[in-house]
Amino acid sequence: xxxxxIHHADYEKDAxxxxxxxxxxxxxxxxxxxxxxxxGAGSQILGHCHDDVxxxxxxxxxxxxxxxxxxxxxxLLAEQLSCVLPHELKNFVFCNSGSEATQRAIxxxxxxxxxxxxxxxxxxxxxxxxxxxxxxxxxxxxxxIRLPSGIPLSILEHSILLPYNDQLAFDILSQNxxxxxxxxxxxxxxxxxxxxxxxxxxxIEAFCKDNGILVIYDEIxxxxxxxxGGACTKWKLNPDIVTYGKILGGGLPVGLVAFTDExxxxxxxxxxxxxxxxxxxxANPLMATTACAVINCLKHRDYSLIDNLASxxxxxxxxxxxxxxxPCRLSGEASINRLYFTDIPIQNRAHRDQxxxxxxxxxxxxxxxxxxxxxxxxxxxxxxxxxxxxxxxTEFGSKIVSALQITLE
Numbered sequence: 368x369x370x371x372x373i374h375h376a377d378y379e380k381d382a383x384x385x386x387x388x389x390x391x392x393x394x395x396x397x398x399x400x401x402x403x404x405x406x407g408a409g410s411q412i413l414g415h416c417h418d419d420v421x422x423x424x425x426x427x428x429x430x431x432x433x434x435x436x437x438x439x440x441x442x443l444l445a446e447q448l449s450c451v452l453p454h455e456l457k458n459f460v461f462c463n464s465g466s467e468a469t470q471r472a473i474x475x476x477x478x479x480x481x482x483x484x485x486x487x488x489x490x491x492x493x494x495x496x497x498x499x500x501x502x503x504x505x506x507x508x509x510x511x512i513r514l515p516s517g518i519p520l521s522i523l524e525h526s527i528l529l530p531y532n533d534q535l536a537f538d539i540l541s542q543n544x545x546x547x548x549x550x551x552x553x554x555x556x557x558x559x560x561x562x563x564x565x566x567x568x569x570x571i572e573a574f575c576k577d578n579g580i581l582v583i584y585d586e587i588x589x590x591x592x593x594x595x596g597g598a599c600t601k602w603k604l605n606p607d608i609v610t611y612g613k614i615l616g617g618g619l620p621v622g623l624v625a626f627t628d629e630x631x632x633x634x635x636x637x638x639x640x641x642x643x644x645x646x647x648x649x650a651n652p653l654m655a656t657t658a659c660a661v662i663n664c665l666k667h668r669d670y671s672l673i674d675n676l677a678s679x680x681x682x683x684x685x686x687x688x689x690x691x692x693x694p695c696r697l698s699g700e701a702s703i704n705r706l707y708f709t710d711i712p713i714q715n716r717a718h719r720d721q722x723x724x725x726x727x728x729x730x731x732x733x734x735x736x737x738x739x740x741x742x743x744x745x746x747x748x749x750x751x752x753x754x755x756x757x758x759x760x761t762e763f764g765s766k767i768v769s770a771l772q773i774t775l776e
Contacts, residue, residue, distance in 0.1 A: 376745065388415035390754040393742060402763060404736075405744030406752050409588050409703070410613040412673070413664055414754025420617040423660035424653065432653045440655035447662045448625070451595045456609060456625040458635075461650040465587035465612035466494025468622030469551065471644070472608045473498065475626065476549035476581045478640050479633035484546040486539075488531040490558040490716025492746075493551060493585050498526040531556065531715040532567055540574060549581040549608070550574075554589050554598030555700055557748040558716040562700035565602050572605050581607040581630070588748075591615060593701050595665050617661040619654050668753055673702040676751040676760050680704060684764040693771050694724070702751040706767065708732075728774060735770040 373379075385393045385401075391414060392400040406412065413420065427440065445459055460475075462468055473485055473496070485498050493499040497518045514520065527543055529536040540547070550571055555561070575582045584604060590597040590611040599606055607630055611623040634642045648654075681697045681704060688695055694710045707713055708724040723729070733743040741763065743749075751760065 390414040390416075391752070391759060399740060401737075402741045402759075404741055404749045404763065405746070406750045406754075407618065408613065408744065408746070409592065409748065409750045410616065410618060411754075412592060412614050412702075412750070412752045413617070413661065414752055415618070417617070417664065417754075419664055420657055420660045424617075424619075424657050427653050427656035430652075433648065433651050435647065435651075438650075438652045438655070440652040440659070441650045444655040444658050444662075447659055448623075451662060451666065452625055453596060453599045453604075453606070453609075455627050456599075456606070457628065458626045458631045460624040460644045461654075462622035462624070462646055463620045463648050463654075464494065464622045465585075465610065466496055466622075467646075468587070468610040468612055468624050469493040469499070469583075469585055470496050471622075471624050472583050472585075472610050472626075473549065473551065475624065475630060475634050475642065476583060476608060478642055479630050480548040480579065480581060482546055482548040483525045484527065484543060484548060485525065486527040486529055486543070486547055486550045488529045488536070488552055488556070490531045490556050490719075491551075491553050491585070492557060493553075494587075497522045499551070501526065501528040530717065531559065532561075532564060533715060537570070537574060544574075544578040544580065547578070547580045549583050551583040551585055553585045553587075554593070554602065554604065555703060556716065557588055557703070557705070557746060559713060559719060560699040560703045560705050560748070568602070568604060575607075583608045583610070585610050587612040588703065591661070591665060592703070592750075594670050595662070595668075614665075615658050615661060616654060617657045619657050620648070621654050621658065670702075673751045673753060673755070676755055676757065677702045677704050679757065680751065680760050680764050683761065684767055687764075687768045688771070691768070691772065693768070693775060695771055697767075704749045704751075705747055706749070732770055732774045735773050736766065739766045739770060741766050741770075 384396045386396055387394040391402055393403050394400055448459060449457055460471060462471060477483055487493060487499045500515055500518055529539055554568060572582055584599055584606045586597045586609050591614040593601045598604060599609060608624060608626040612621055615621050615623060634640055677699060681699060684697050696707050696710050697704050698707055699705055708729055709722045711722045713719045736743040
């Protein structure tokens with residue numbers, strides 16, 4: 368047998384392999400059902416292998432997977448999106464991942480403004496794009512300020528990393544306002560999920576409007592999760608460009624850039640600009656058909672159900688942790704939760720990195736959760752979905768408490 372190496376975390380040849388999935392569970396090669404606390408990094412809001420999604424996927428696969436040409440399925444999807452996303456977002460570019468969507472969004476912002484500098488926030492995640500992979504040591508390990516290997520220092524000339532949920536951000540923005548094309552921010556950061564951030568977002572919008580800077584909301588996580596219209600609809604935000612992914616694909620690779628007519632006039636409809644939007648797999652009918660099935664399912668769902676399940680998980684778990692004197696707390700917003708390995712209220716990711724228990728303890732916790740047949744996501748973001756019920760969530764919360772007790776004893 369030929370030797371090989373797969374350079375993805377936990378993809379070693381002798382590591383646990385998963386062979387199927389359904390609802391809230393993954394099935395490993397030993398036949399054990401493992402509770403997927405992250406629901407496919409949040410993408411499986413309906414649950415793994417939802418019947419309607421799989422049925423649509425199979426039907427389209429028999430008709431054709433990739434045409435590399437215009438197709439009726441992508442127009443059906445565009446019509447669906449026009450109905451459920453914020454009304455000002457009627458221009459769409461389809462691609463194949465969240466990383467690709469944010470990459471394109473930045474490119475369109477630069478083309479629209481004829482400026483190059485991009486601002487993003489510490490603790491955010493916008494995929495594997497070079498302009499956002501700055502780090503103060505907390506994300507990639509160590510206590511230094513540098514970029515991951517392979518990214519040139521020159522990227523820092525055109526990007527700014529801002530403190531999140533901190534008024535100091537506006538001082539830095541004021542110093543760079545004439546060079547900024549856009550500010551890119553997640554309405555809810557996975558590293559620090561919170562609902563008391565709306566006023567901060569509104570202040571960013573006002574600053575951008577006053578200074579001719581575009582607002583890009585990265586809704587890869589929150590899109591189709593904070594209601595079908597995402598955070599922009601729920602919180603009445605005013606974006607210029609929004610990126611989507613994850614949930615929309617139903618498990619297939621997907622990315623979407625949605626933007627206003629004004630941005631369209633400054634880019635695609637400006638004959639003096641040359642804007643690229645191609646891609647071998649972009650706008651393929653298989654993804655489009657599956658995405659339509661996802662939207663059709665979500666249109667008839669009551670999002671308060673999964674929000675209430677997440678709230679119940681936080682309340683029940685935190686009550687027990689407090690009673691036991693365990694210095695950890697669940698925190699979150701809507702159906703997005705995170706376990707903080709501290710009982711100190713968190714301001715942002717930088718603060719979290721300062722006060723949480725050591726990462727070796729966190730790793731032991733994840734290992735102990737696996738012993739309880741719970742797959743804890745490596746990024747630490749846990750989600751509730753329409754595949755869950757109250758009994759599942761109560762059992763899940765009890766396992767969190769048990770694993771923490773074992774870890775800290």
